[in-house]
Amino acid sequence: MKAERHPANPLITPKDVPPSRPDFEVICVFNAAATKYKDETILLLRVAERAKGDEKTVRVPVLKFVTDGPSQIDVIEIDRQNPAFDFHDPRAIYAPDQILLTSISHLQVARSRDGVNFTLDPKPAIFPDRHSEMFGIEDPRITYIDGRYHITYKSVSPTGICTSLAVTDDFLHFEKKGIIFCPENLDVCIFPEKINDRYVALHRPVTHFLGGLNMWMAYSNDMLGWGDHSFLMGIQPDTWESGRIGGGAVPIRTEHGWLEIYHGATPDDRYCLGAVLFDLDDPRKIVARAMEPILEPTADYERQGFVSNVVFTCGAVEDGDTLRIYYGAADTFMARADVSISELTASMLA
């Protein structure tokens, strides 16, 4: 079963987002967390900015450390002719002893009454402000649990790619809670209910010597410390999800199990969305897994962008039987595709 793209796609593009300072340009607005707050749909957008360069110079934004006051971004200038640097990857610059990212991301709120037309808040919601966020913060997920909105996000720095936690009650004030998954780990989705009195999360360790880019599960008593880790589901050789898989939207409860919309990619980084059902009482058990993706990158705005051939979700919102899947397209735009929850789960169980 396939999800249906919204005719207004893409919903948000980089042109819609003013840069945080005049010498920067927004190059990507994508991979937003999604939730409902009062009568609004909230997207917590990942906004990636680049320092404007010129023909001779690449300018790289990096968090500057200040002992007090608001965090600031420093700009490192690198001569394009400098043979010590490798500029071939649009996302990163490789030097002999370091890697720099070409852009830096923060998180910004967008609000909508109809789930289609969004208005951006004027200022960033969550900004990098510590060593572990030196290269930016990325790919949030929002879980409403215990009466508060819990936000997981990638914190990226020269010491590794971690997942951190922040909480908010109003999407105006945010409190950071530190790193909850140590490097290298991403795609963390906290379930919206405790199961057998424990918090549960999907996560995606990046292994080195043994193991692949598979989905794992962890448990917690306090949402700050995570353990009882277990391998949950793996990549599938010779398929659309043969290179890597990872959690996407926060799982939603259905009568047939926890429905998870996740991403799978090939080794050459073609990203699709898939669907899996986990057992309601013991989510380590897989009830059903769709063999075919529910969304593949075939639209123009999914096929061409900062990273081409990518659909990637960090959040979906229930609207009756409709699941509105918000997703990043080509690492550049925000888009939406809808699917009937009952029809999707029925097709998976058939």
Place this chain on the structure above:
Amino acid sequence: MKAERHPANPLITPKDVPPSRPDFEVICVFNAAATKYKDETILLLRVAERAKGDEKTVRVPVLKFVTDGPSQIDVIEIDRQNPAFDFHDPRAIYAPDQILLTSISHLQVARSRDGVNFTLDPKPAIFPDRHSEMFGIEDPRITYIDGRYHITYKSVSPTGICTSLAVTDDFLHFEKKGIIFCPENLDVCIFPEKINDRYVALHRPVTHFLGGLNMWMAYSNDMLGWGDHSFLMGIQPDTWESGRIGGGAVPIRTEHGWLEIYHGATPDDRYCLGAVLFDLDDPRKIVARAMEPILEPTADYERQGFVSNVVFTCGAVEDGDTLRIYYGAADTFMARADVSISELTASMLA
């Protein structure tokens, strides 16, 4: 300052350890956790066994899954002439789609009244028995805290290298508590006291895209879930610890800070032991770090073995002002080196 090798070194060799079954041979006994229990010094040895092969066949031990009854080891036979397999690494066999380890490890107790002459318990103490331990269990550390002995150990399987927890009260009965650090993570040492009401651990994530093989710190409220991760200390370019560092012995309290004997290695895997002091109240602060190793692999039994040029500790025992550092030598033997705690800390603070 240098630690002094014990004249009886090596204290335990593979010949001292009977194999767990007649068609196996013990090839390494090393990297033991160490603690005091009643009037004994306990070593929890890592015992690595290999299935005996012959000129034509390599035999690889792998955990077999049984739904009930004790765990068993299966033996996979591989023709040495099979071109699909790469046998060049003594530790691992590489096939196109998998990695196999040539040996499988379990943990076995050795006891001593004098800290030098050890008697082995007749049976393994902790044996691999689940999917996450399919390739064996390795490199334990013992922390006595909350009135119980808590054992961290590497659990190795095709899905990754994790760190798991087990507890014992008597070194006869052991209860496994599951994976506490997800892949890829090792060298986990839990501090012997809560600090500011939280458990604290050293750990060593293995990063992939960003970051190096550095030491991190984590906190926990229950020793099962770990969070509030932070980068603690890094490798040092162009030194004996330029390739990787990781926790070694469980830290011991001194008046000047938590004394940690850790390992550092070069990129070509020459392993030494180093010393660092962490602040007593906030162990994320480094009080002093010895620039030179306290032990380098120069003795014959450290220079030649299953993996040459290795000294690696998983445990040390206080004996008045003497710290008895038990260490694995050349990934083959158990040895001991002593250092004066007061002289070592004074030399670090000088």
